[in-house]
Amino acid sequence: MNSDMPIGSSIRTQAIINRYFLRAKKNLGQNFLVDLDALEGIVQAAEIKSNDQVIEIGPGIGSLTEQLLLAGAKVFAYEVDETLPEILQNELPAKINGVPIKERFKLMIKDILKADFATDLADFFDLTQPVKVVANLPYYITTPIIFFLNDTKLNFSSLTLMMQKEVAERLSAHPATKEYGPLTISVQTQMKVNLALQVKSKSFIPRPKVDSSVVVLQPLLKKTDVGNIKHFNWVVKCCFAQRRKTLNNNLKTLIPNTFQREALISNLGVDLHTRPEQLTIDQFVELARAIPIKN
Numbered sequence: 001m002n003s004d005m006p007i008g009s010s011i012r013t014q015a016i017i018n019r020y021f022l023r024a025k026k027n028l029g030q031n032f033l034v035d036l037d038a039l040e041g042i043v044q045a046a047e048i049k050s051n052d053q054v055i056e057i058g059p060g061i062g063s064l065t066e067q068l069l070l071a072g073a074k075v076f077a078y079e080v081d082e083t084l085p086e087i088l089q090n091e092l093p094a095k096i097n098g099v100p101i102k103e104r105f106k107l108m109i110k111d112i113l114k115a116d117f118a119t120d121l122a123d124f125f126d127l128t129q130p131v132k133v134v135a136n137l138p139y140y141i142t143t144p145i146i147f148f149l150n151d152t153k154l155n156f157s158s159l160t161l162m163m164q165k166e167v168a169e170r171l172s173a174h175p176a177t178k179e180y181g182p183l184t185i186s187v188q189t190q191m192k193v194n195l196a197l198q199v200k201s202k203s204f205i206p207r208p209k210v211d212s213s214v215v216v217l218q219p220l221l222k223k224t225d226v227g228n229i230k231h232f233n234w235v236v237k238c239c240f241a242q243r244r245k246t247l248n249n250n251l252k253t254l255i256p257n258t259f260q261r262e263a264l265i266s267n268l269g270v271d272l273h274t275r276p277e278q279l280t281i282d283q284f285v286e287l288a289r290a291i292p293i294k295n
């Protein structure tokens with residue numbers, strides 16, 4: 001059954017919840033967005049244009065899906081909750097801008113972390129063209145999803161993702177702040193990160209414990225060459241093992257020889273009292289390159 005009100009209005013969402021005796025599944029991170037301004041903000045942040053090819057992760061009952069479709073996108077959605085296709089089929093409009101919805105929207109019941117984009121999308125998208133990923137993410141797997149998308153061969157032009165505010169702050173952090181750390185560094189070596197908007201917890205049903213933010217990630221034209229990525233991430237992790245200690249202290253496990261360690265730090269152009277969060281990404285790259293790779 002369709003209605004004139006958008007799915008993302010709180011009245012319509014509540015009506016859908018009541019009609020289907022829906023219980024939001026906490027273990028699947030189900031918090032339905034009921035804020036039309038936030039939905040418009042997400043569509044704008046993703047710069048959705050007519051015929052954009054969009055992958056949506058976790059459409060839920062369709063509040064964001066509907067807005068993406070109305071903005072002209074073709075949407076391929078991954079969802080794990082097997083009870084939702086019936087609701088989506090009944091609640092999304094039968095036609096979008098005069099076109100039958102099945103030409104504009106496809107749903108796959110599958111864990112996004114098991115997606116095989118080349119096969120899954122082949123019949124629906126033109127894979128010679130880039131796609132956009134847009135999602136109000138299930139928060140329990142925010143970072144695995146970001147790394148999964150970055151590591152696959154998916155040709156994406158942007159990821160516009162709603163996530164926990166605290167994770168968004170870590171992704172977009174600058175050096176010398178308390179949010180700057182291993183997550184910031186590994187993501188910013190690959191992608192440009194922009195904080196697009198903040199969304200209060202009251203904008204969801206059920207209301208989560210924390211506020212949220214929408215972040216836009218775009219692949220860097222020239223990704224930072226970190227050398228051996230496993231080694232790089234390991235060095236960064238060791239540097240931040242104890243945030244309150246100096247870089248010199250944290251590096252003791254990796255480079256026990258004091259003379260060698262101090263020489264390495266001074267080669268970075270910083271002094272021995274420097275804390276890990278004060279190093280730029282380029283300095284971490286330089287440091288990792290100077291430390292022998294352990295097998």
Ligand code: SAM
Nearest residue numbers: 028031032033058059060079080111112136138
């Ligand atoms: N898009 C809807 C909205 O904005 O109201 C729902 C967002 S809700 C925060 C997250 C959605 O992701 C839920 O529908 C949940 O079932 C789905 N989900 C959870 N884990 C998933 C996974 N591994 N792969 C795909 N979807 C998943």
